[in-house]
Amino acid sequence: MHVIPTGRRPRRGVLTAALGGLLLSLLTASPPSSAAAAAASDHQAETATISQGTVASNHSGYTGSGFVDYTNVTGSYVEFTVSADAAGGASLAFRYANGTGADRPMDISVGGRVVAPNVSFPPTANWTTWATKTINADLAAGGNKIRATATTPAGGPNLDKLTVDAAADAQAPTRPGIPNCSAVTEDGLTLNWGASTDDVAVTAYDIYEHGNKIGEAAGSATTKNLTGLTPATTYNLTVIARDAAGNASLASPAVDCTTRPSSDTSPPTGPGTLSYTDVTADSAKLSWGAATDDKAVTAYDIRSGSTVYKTVTGTPPATSTTVTGLACNSPYTLNVVARDAAGNASPQSNAVTFTTRACATDGGVPSSIGTVSSGWSIPWGTYWMPDGNSALVTERDSFKVFRLTKDGTKTQVGSVPNAVTTDGEGGLLGVAVDPGWATNHRVYFMHTAAEGNRIARMTYDGSSLGGYTVLLQGIKKNRYHNGGRLAFGPDGLLYASTGDAQTSSLAQDRNSLNGKILRLTTDGKPAPGNPFGTYVYSLGHRNPQGLAFDRGGRLWEAEFGNSSFDELNLIKPGANYGWPTCEGTCSVAGMTNPRKTWRVSEASPSGIAIVRNVIYMAALRGERLWRIPIDGDTENVGSATAYYVGTYGRLRTVTKVPGADQLWLSTTNSDNNGGEPDGADKIFRVSIS
Template sequence: MSRSRRPLALLTALITAAAMCLASLIAAAGPASAASATPIRGVQSGRCLDVSGASLKPGTHVELYDCHGSANQAWTATSAGELRVFGTQRCLDVGGKSRKAGAVLESYTCNGGANQHWTIRADHHIVSALTGYCLDALKGATANGSRVSVWPCTTGTNQQWTTTSGTDTQAPSVPADPRVSNLTCDSVTFAWNAATDNVGVTAYDVYHDGQLITSVSGSTLSTGLTVVPGAAWGLYVNARDAAGNVSQASATVPITPPQCQVDTQKPTSPTGLSATASGTTIDLRWTASTDNVGVRAYDVLRGGVKVGTVNGTASIAPVTTFTDSGLAARTTYSYTVTARDAAGNASAPSTAASATTGAACTDAVCSVTQVTTDTDIPWGLTTLPNGDVLYTRRDAHTIVELNPTTGAKITVGTVPGVDETDGEGGLLGLAIAPTFSSDHWLYIMHTSTTDNRVVRIKLNGTTLDTSSEQVLLKGILRNKFHNGGRLRFGPDGKLYIATGDAQNGDNAQNIDGLNGKVLRINPDGTIPSDNPFKNAVWSYGHRNPQGLAFDSQGRLWEQEFGNSVMDETNLIVKGGNYGWPACEGTSGTCGTAGFIAPKHTYPTADGSCSGIAIVDDVLYVACERGERLYREVISGSSLTDVQQLFVGTYGRLRTVEPAPGKALWLTTTNQGDKDSIANNSNEKIFKVTLGS
């Protein structure tokens, strides 16, 4: 070692003697939980939180040191929020109860003070209850002996810590009876009943609709949240233990906060509307409206029918342009635009503007045809050799064959063993191999009662032969959200599988696990011999990937949901680490050595993108919250000439797939996509004919 340490025998004797001296005190006080001890490792340094010199003296400073598994690096997270070391004899303590940024940390006799209470958050920050600051490697130092402190929280990896021990694999129970109170325009109190665990619950992670809001200690059963006026959220909570095991999510509690002020004043009408045709596309421009509070959106009407919406946020005004694509040739179209504020007050329509399309399509999109509707959510979709469309219905657990010419549909069968998650689990991805004409296998990813899994079942004619089912891969952890689910066969004949992190970012960095990954298996479920880690993992460090597509060079592109900052499109390489949870898009510590940067990112308000498809080396990205389809030209290893299509025209878009000829299948996901209730949707499948 690079510094002097007491001999192990002497250290052991001292610890034993001290433990005996303190035995009556510990027995009387009792530990706050019986949680197992685990090292706390710095993400940036790779070194462990260490009591200097393995000293039991109260006030000994805490530092970084090479991980070696001794008692002075074995920390126990209690349900009361303490981090105990040396068994239960000392606690991590903000020295001198200082509230200053940079206050150093010590090992001190446990006393229950706020200076010894910590919250281990799902984003790998450890927060002091006394200061509200984060556990921090002082000045970003990484060397042995570097001091640790508390400092205002940042996204730096010197404030990110892992606590997984690997010795406890049992997840806590589901937190019960989630409920809200004191709902106002900008705040709410969210509460739940305690979960149980074989060792002890150390934290609760609070989400809305798959997005982490906050983490609190395991002894905290309610928290105040900041909410957005008028925004419909679904709140729920997961429990977490010291080993990093995460429970299944609680039930969802829907909320819609009222507006903060009574607002009955309409925005002014947009002015200066102009319409310019280019081929079969018309571009609209107008002058911004004004409002006493603020314009939140513009609705675009064609012939009096809404065909698009341009959204803004509370801090960013919506843009004043719109592109209407896929129109008929030699046709005159008339448009108006109305403005809306956050309270839903709508302006009078603008003065109309008209334009006549050209004689032929010279644009990226030439036409859009609605092929069918469905009362459930179309999720996985593929084209059969005969040109028919086969798609999964997520919440109904059935597969439908659609003749896109006549619109005729046949339910080929119900997939056995599918379970829902009261969120985004269920019957998900669907793919066929190039050998389908001879072997008739359908490849399916779905949620079961215990996990997510990949199976294959034969399609005999128009009947799903459930007796032929083979489970190819199981043990992919499930949760309410973050299940991934997309399947894609590569030009190498292998099946690629997108899996979510199951609402536990640690899963994404564990190369021995199946979550937060792109997986690769043979069609029979065996592991290809050239996989990088000799298991199913092909790439890792993903949060919730739901899009996979191959370009003409055989390269794999992937689309991934971020948390609250940005979504990302990645070019996947064998064995690559894409950074989650330390890195979200380009936010956080994405420049860390070994992390692979995304090729394109999207603000979550304009993104939340699920499916992708590639036609003629142009990438198409279907977005939900963003209500748009991105078109991006693949140039080398970059994405260029990015265009936004159908903004607000069809609502939330989930799946996009290549269609025969130069075309796409495109599906919506506008209703019931977060509740697992069958047949409570009204979705559409379109055929998009592409142009230049």
């Protein structure tokens, strides 16, 4: 959801070229008490196996007899041999230096398997400033080959050593104390909180506004000055503590802090005459005269009533733009409003009215919408029964499950036990019905429980739920980023989306269930053929939401970004979708780019469904239904167009109606962002023609 204001020493190896980026001087591995060596052990990089790197000593501060200067090429590596007395977890701490201004990421592998892809080794100010990057990994009994491989043409950092510690830190810090705000101004405030504790040490605090990270403080701090805020705006703030191993606490209690009204109360003048040209089936170019302000105009909003279709910013902002994503063959009446830095809004310009051009017939378009059922409170998951006559619908915060028929008859069939809320986006989430329900009566739920998020199975006899079996635990939870969508694939296996639990590093940790698409059997086992032999089907996800299979059996997924880009992804087994290294499209080796991106203000996507080779995506913050056609059976998609912009509020789940070119579309206006009372949500029927 987006609310943004805005040991044993290894043998020596072969040395080749003499360039390199990061200094890698020491790798230390320490296994936990149940594994690996009896104590932490240091392994010098200069005595390890080296491919495309040089032993150097021209920068001070290293340990041992030198460090490794990586050659500036992708694939250069240092490999350590580490002996463990028993199998188990260990922390791997790489001591390095990076005197450049750019990150030099590396894949960390154990026994030939990448356990931490594209680990960030950021700049350290200069080549004599050494830092430590720590990850957790499982070691096998006996010898282990631990390799750090550069993933970009810049090569790796200077590497000093590896320290292996068998006592891998798996304990998260305690929850920070209740925050409060002080020194509140019109554009800033000081956030204060109670200190967290940890068995080792708290190294950092992350500051979140709803589900988006907006700041960070040192582990020794209990205050943070937040600047660049918008006047007269309420910010819902929480704090999460982290330790050096990347373990993150639960979010602190939330506090609402409201900035003071701006001293600038003078709004800009109204924009000059608005006109339009170049109208297509999904866009139009608008131009207007510049507004003036006693300080400065900072933005223009293109609006229809109170709904903003596009915002133009800059210094100064431009006075023309092309508005895209419009629905075909539809009338629009738009105006422009200018804003200043204090949020003062001008009078609106004149309005222009036009109709977009005719629709393309391929795939059809939404042609009508009507209410199926009302009186809902945060309906989250919808899944059709195999007979196509009714669907099961979950309510997130009440933990109730309902049967809803095509004619709108709504009947509660039970509740899911052990479900708890997170006062955010956790609770009773996805639901899926077994393809063999007619004989086994099995249904599946993903929900938040006391220890984390679970996938559970129950029985449903057509009128009531019974039984309860936990299929999978160990999925971390937090206030936000819990994922939660379930779907059965054409292969008869269960797919589940999991969020990063506001701990972004988990998304790249193949040993974690978080930040992933999981694939499992109906008995809760890892599906045969999964790419890593675990539950993990794909990784590198921040908060994946929508799941849908196309006519070719391919899996598409919609995903919340942080503050820049939301994503539509085509999911492939074993692929890495980039978070937190990438948000949206990037050029990092080993990362898979999305097929389509949106600014978070236009989307914040949740459910998706496919009708006639067209993906329909429900948007929460964007308050619209996006239509994205798939280009035949290729991996490309066409232009995205939006329907019902601002008309029905926050849209959560969209589901294809069996046997018809129709969708069911649910709202989430009674959640903590919608602000409507319980019972305000609806489920609509959308016809495609």
